[in-house]
Amino acid sequence: MNVIQAVKMYITKMTEESGPGMKVILMDKETTSIVSMVFSHSEILQKEVYLFERIESHTKCDNLKHMKCIVFIRPTSENIALLSRELRYPKYGVYFIYFSNVISKADVKTLAECDEQETVREVQEVFADYLAVDRHLFSFNIVGCLHGRSWHQQHLQRCSQGLLALLLSLKKRPVVRYQAGSEPCSRLADRIKELMRRESVLMDNNIPFNGDVPPPQLLILDRRDDPVTPLLHQWTxxxxxxxxxxxxxxxxxxxxxxxxxxxxxxxxxxxxxxxxxxxxxxxxxxxxxxxxxxxxxxxxxxxxxxxxxxxxxxxxxxxxxxxxxxxxxxxxxxxxxxxxxxxxxxxxHRLLAVSELEQEMSCHADHADHLQLVALYGLRYEKHASNALAELVEALRGAGDGGRGGSGGGLSAVLALEYGGAHGLSGVENIYTQHTPLLKDTLEDLIKGKLRENLYPTVGGEDLSMGRRPQDIIVFIVGGATYEEALCVHQLNQTYTGVKIVLGGTTIHNSTSFIEEIKSAMQGVHRTHTRHIKNV
CATH class of the missing domain: 3.90.830.10 (Sec1/Munc18 (SM) protein, domain 3a)
Structure with a gap:
């Protein structure tokens, strides 16, 4: 499973099917990023693509009928309207149209009616509807996917469609599992299962059946289950x-x-x-x-x-x-x-000292020292407009309760103090890399067939009792993945022969974007969240 290779295959197919000659590629904002992630400018030029245009930036210019136009866009209503306008007044000689995901028959009919000059030679669906960050890492570049504990509907739709495209591009028909107690994970899992059912003919045509191997597993996790990892300074x-x-x-x-x-x-x-x-x-x-x-x-x-x-x-x-x-x-x-x-x-920024303190707080339980730090924070920022002292005190009171985001914890950076105790590595010489993402334990349990079904159920209650351990695993983190977790997946891929893991997230976080994720989720729900903390 190589997501970069999958996307490159589709883009190469587009440039080759249009035949020899000068070409322009017409893209939207998202497909521009999808292409640029896997091909350099010089590599695209070698495929006789000499002009790059954005469909939303339609400009009148000299007649370019001598050029072939490769259209690569997402099948959104906005893009259908823009492409319809392009086909009514065609700038180029012929058009080869590729959508990054499934397109409705009604939209195809609309485009056909606009093609009065019969310039369209090809209309196809390709399934390159995600950002291939690394061979084993993908993203949708969405920060702020949730409002409180619920999806923003447009982000739920984008992620479910993107994951369907990922499955089709990798030719995988997985068992879908999700983190129990997480409404966003449950909603996304249900939506993906519904899309797989709705597009069953498409999946049958694209994905070969192999009954002799364990089915792949798509595991959907909640970032709130591990808010510590995105907050720590990294040293790779x-x-x-x-x-x-x-x-x-x-x-x-x-x-x-x-x-x-x-x-x-x-x-x-x-x-x-x-x-x-x-x-x-x-x-x-x-x-x-x-x-x-x-x-x-x-x-x-x-x-x-x-x-x-x-x-x-x-x-x-x-x-x-x-x-x-x-x-x-x-x-x-x-x-x-x-x-x-x-x-x-x-x-x-004296990051060596800062990182050592972060690692100690996230991997070791020392309530007295941590209480002293909160007291110092309170004295230093008592009158600061963004003072979070009350939340820190509540976090210390709740420390040790063992509750995680998936079972009711709020998406808040201040609660990171609660979640640090059990996941350090004992005896590690490098004091700056003691922390291990919770994802490592979860994936190792899944690989060994020990991931508890009551905590990570399957959609539709598919039977996992045969105990066949999965060889192909796609894990998706609602609320964003991190490069530390990508390293973890890379190491697991090297450790477990025959197991292939791909990691994805709504975005790839650093600490700044994670704080933005938290702020976005808490807008308008701060009072409810505060009551939840007090009831812990």
Whole structure:
């Protein structure tokens, strides 16, 4: 199960089916991100796509009838209206239309009626309706999916449709399980099961039946069950970049740095396009520094070898190695700049000390020390407009009750204090990486066939009593996943031979976006939430 490969396959299919010749690709905002996550600009150019247009930015221009237009959009009502307008007054010679998900017959009829000049050559459904972040990681880029403990309807629809597309692209027909006690998980599981039933013919045509292997499992979890993980500072390269600089669709902005060169104002960090990043995204901060140093030394050695170009043979050798040389130059500049800024931020914000305290609080029970910290907080921020002292005191009172989000806990960062006790690693030498996401325990129980059915029931009560352990697992976290959990999944994929796990979330969180998630969920329901805390 490789989500990047699945999306790339569909996009390659689009560019090839339109045949040779100059092409333009017409996309919406979301499909633009879907494509850019898996293909670089230069890779798309190699497929004879020379122009990129947004369907919502329709502009009048010179006649481009000599160009073929590949349309790749989501099947929303807005996009159908925009495409209808495009087909009534076609700018390009022919159109090959691909929708990222299932489209209704009524919408196809609407488009056919608008195609008066008969420019449409193809209309197809492809199932690339999600952001492929890594081979085993996907997202929908939704922050603020819930209102209190209920879905925003548009986000429920987006996630259910996106997960259907994921299943079709990976050719999996799973047993659907969800976290008991979580209304959002239950609602999403029911919606996906209904979509699978409604599109049973489509699934039958796309997914081969194999009765000899255990069925895949789609496990839907609630972020509220582990609010600690998104709040902790991370020390692996990928997670650090996201926490301190923010990764947005594989892009990192460095425009705020003084004297940064134009080409480094925004850098792309994509494992499929950057070999160094692919090999080192899970390396810890200490290791990455040494690796960067070795990379620089290698580059300097190669640069020195090219300083003298005195013969035809020297010139030929330089020309042959130039693309690789240029690529390595870009890699060195990019990662030296990023790591340098990470190092500066670690020093400026004293993150080693902060992280040690976070790890101690999340992995060890020391009520006296934690009470002292709350007291210091109260004295320092007594008159601050956003003072959360009352909530912290209530959190300390409730510590040890063992309640988690899935069984009634509120989605609030202040309650993270309640949930830290049992999931540390004893005897770990690195004090900055003691914490282990709850997801690891959950997935290991699932892999071993020990995940309790009363806590994680199946939709429709499908029988799991045969005890066949799943080989393919898709886990989706309502409220967002993290890069720490992506690392956890990567490690489990390496540890358990024959087991393949893919992780997804409404978004990929760092601590800032997680706080935004909390604020969004609590808007308008703060009083109810406060009463809930007092009743704990």
């Amino acid at each position: 390269y990928q997670a650090m970049v996201h926490e301190l600089l923010t990764i947005n669709n594989n892009r990192v902005s460095l425009a705020h740095l003084p004297d940064v060169s134009k080409e480094l104002k925004e850098v792309v960090l994509a494992p499929e396009q950057d070999e160094f990043y692919a090999k080192n995204r899970y390396a810890n901060f200490g290791e990455i520094g040494q690796t960067i140093k070795a990379l620089m030394e290698e580059f300097q050695r190669k640069a020195k070898s090219h300083q003298k170009v005195e013969s035809i043979a020297d010139m030929k050798n330089f020309v042959e190695t130039y693309p690789l040389f240029k690529k390595m130059s870009g890699t060195v500049s990019r990662h030296v700049t990023v790591v340098g800024e990470l190092s500066a931020l670690v020093s400026r």
